[in-house]
C-alpha cells in the first residue's frame with residue numbers, strides 16, 4: 610500500500626536549513642493499523658503530511674498503491690489525495706460557521722464527482738457511523754471535543770478512502786474520550802481500512818498492531834513483517 614524509500618525533507622527556516630526527515634524507509638501493507646511514535650520534533654507530522662500527499666517538496670520515492678507519487682506536484686496529487694486519503698487532525702480543523710453536516714460533506718463537494726445531494730447523503734452516513742446522526746445541524750462550538758473529533762473522522766471518511774491518517778487525534782481529549790475515538794479507529798481497521806496514527810502516548814499506540822519509531826528524522830523499524 611505504502612512504500613517510502615530514502616525520503617528526506619529539509620525545511621528552510623530563514624537562511625537555516627532544518628533537516629526534518631533524513632532517509633526514511635517505510636512499508637505499510639493494505640489493512641494494517643500502524644502507530645508512529647517519536648519525540649517532539651522527530652519528524653512525525655512531516656512524515657504524515659508526505660504520506661497524505663499534502664507535501665510534495667521532498668527527496669526520495671513514495672509509491673502509494675503501486676503508483677509512484679514522488680514525481681507529482683501538489684496539483685496532480687490533489688485528486689489522488691481526495692480519493693485515497695482521509696486526514697484526521699489533533700485540532701479537528703472544523704469550519705466554525707458550517708454545520709457538522711456541511712463540514713463532513715466538504716471533501717466530497719471538493720471532489721466534484723457526485724451530485725451535491727449524494728455528497729450530503731455520504732456525510733450523513735459517515736456521521737451516523739460515528740454516532741452523530743442527531744447533531745447534523747449543530748455548529749462545532751455546540752459539540753463536545755470528543756464529538757468534534759468524531760465529526761473530523763466522519764469528514765475524513767466521506768470519500769471512502771482506503772488510507773486513514775491521523776496526527777495525534779487523541780492529543781486534545783480526556784481519557785474517556787480517547788478510548789471512544791480509539792474504538793472508532795479500531796472498528797475502521799477491522800472493516801479493512803489502513804489506519805496510520807501518530808501519537809506521543811504509548812497507551813494509545815498499543816491499540817495499533819505495529820509501532821514504528823521515528824527519531825531525528827529516521828525510522829528504525831519501517832519494514833513490514
Ligand SMILES: Nc1ncnc2c1ncn2[C@@H]1O[C@H](COP(=O)(O)OP(=O)(O)OP(=O)(O)O)[C@@H](O)[C@H]1O
Pocket residue numbers: 620621622627628629647648649650651652653654655656
Ligand atoms: N514549516 C516549517 N518550517 C521550518 N521548520 C519546520 C517546519 N515544520 C517543521 N519544522 C521542523 O522540522 C522538524 C520536524 O517537525 P515535525 O513537526 O514533523 O515534528 P513532530 O515529530 O511532528 O513533532 P511534534 O511531536 O511536536 O508534533 C522540527 O525540527 C521542526 O522544527
Ligand SMILES: [Mg+2]
Pocket residue numbers: 653654655
Ligand atoms: Mg507533530
